Amino acid sequence: MIFSKRKKVKFQKKLREHCGIFGVTSNDFGFSVAKLLYKGLIALQHRGQESAGISILKTSGKIYTYKKNGLVSKVLKNKVLTQFWGNVGIGHTRYATTGALKFKSSDCMQPFHFKNNEIEFSLAFNGTIPVYEDIKKNMVHMGRIFTTDTDTEVIAQLIASIAIGTDDWPEILKIASRFLDGSYSLVILTSNGDIYAIRDPKGFKPLCIGELKTEERNYYFVASESCGLDIVDAKFLRDVEPGEIVHLSHQKDIHSEMILKTVRTALCQFEFVYFARPDSIIDGVSVAEARLRMGENLAKNDPQLFDNEFRKDAIVVPIPDSGRSAAVGYAKEAALPYVEGLMKNRYVWRTFIMPGQQKRKSAVREKLNPIRSAIQGKNLILVEDSIVRGTTTKQIISLLKRQGGAKSVHVRISCPPVVNACYMGIDFPTTEELIAGKSKKEFGEENYIEEIRKIIGADTLRYQTMSNLKKSIGKNENQLCLACLT
Ligand code: SF4
Incomplete structure (x- = not known):
């Protein structure tokens, strides 16, 4: 560190x-x-x-x-x-x-x-x-x-x-x-x-x-x-x-x-995962292409894709907007259809960078609505950039199942679990407020991902590995800050 x-x-x-x-x-x-x-x-x-x-x-x-x-x-x-x-x-x-x-x-x-x-x-x-x-x-x-x-x-x-x-x-x-x-x-x-x-x-x-x-x-x-x-x-x-x-x-x-x-x-890896616009190029790396590779790498290692029954009704759905490029990469690699299953109200601003948990919570509902005709009865591979507090992801999964009629929701995250607070100014207030930080402490290295899955209500949950994150960005640990992930 x-x-x-x-x-x-x-x-x-x-x-x-x-x-x-x-x-x-x-x-x-x-x-x-x-x-x-x-x-x-x-x-x-x-x-x-x-x-x-x-x-x-x-x-x-x-x-x-x-x-x-x-x-x-x-x-x-x-x-x-x-x-x-x-x-x-x-x-x-x-x-x-x-x-x-x-x-x-x-x-x-x-x-x-x-x-x-x-x-x-x-x-x-x-x-x-x-x-x-x-x-x-x-x-x-x-x-x-x-x-x-x-x-x-x-x-x-x-x-x-x-x-x-x-x-x-x-x-x-x-x-x-x-x-x-x-x-x-x-x-x-x-x-x-x-x-x-x-x-x-x-x-x-x-x-x-x-x-x-x-x-x-x-x-x-x-x-x-x-x-x-x-x-x-x-x-x-x-x-x-x-x-x-x-x-x-x-x-x-x-x-x-x-x-x-x-x-x-120590360029902040979150610039590639979430913060920056996909049409930006940072230190020689296209943000959109890095996100595409994140999706491809998630799919390459995904055992869920070997289940032929699952594949029959499987679609890849991004959480708009920052999950999009990774979802495209995942869908391409997995040879599954990419489907816009969530409608985003573009007049409501990003939840992660809204100060205050309460504001963030109500903003999710105002911001996203499932497209029932696209996802009803489907197995969803839901691609998200990161899970910070877990509240947003939990709400979205519940919306997709309850209102959208999704058969199952399998969450795939572009970056590894965020387990530590950021010492460099990003709003991850304490390790206790980070779902991965808290769960890791409570349930240990072996079990904490499964515990997060239960909390957010996903059918399966997989994160990007650290080595695949670096590979996707095209930079190594001597070029990136990865402190909140380690
Ligand atoms: S600790 Fe995490 S969020 Fe903070 S600068 Fe480093 S990579 Fe970025």
């Missing part, structure tokens, strides 16, 4: 975030990037739905920031976008993870705009700094005054305090990164009109850069996922490397410096 020496985080007491970040710079001072920021954030909406915001450097040389709770389309309305005129800007969509009680707090919205007599900048942050309270304590001793209790402000204050000694941004960021032990992707807009994109040395969170050249002007972009580049027709240039600072500037083009190059990286 790569986190064994870290300070234990007090879950559910502090804010942690999992978000989407975006930045754009254009070489045309007469052009506003506001609408491009909107488009980029719309493409990254799946990474967070609690708040959205943008910072733009206006032609006057001042940074203006606008942020509010709500979806991108609600917050960044046309009348807002037309007020923000500038050729450089950054944006953020926020998901507050363990800070469920505080999630309406304006403190947590981003970008975080910092301004004092010495320096002005705005930053958008995706990640967690588990040691941020220690950094904050030291800075408070040094006389710095904080206005929020967020790790984002700690990063901003740290940058500002280093900037007292130097105005060289790469140097400031290099020094800051020595203190920032955690998982993060950052995008910073400076008052000089430059954008800096930074990825932590282990590369927990994705980040990539792109460019667009038109007859009128050129643009550089930075985005959490490549789907954010596609939506603005930008050419994907490359991922920001773990431990790299990329400087995007139209005066100096793209410059890069390494903070720290490590052999061992």
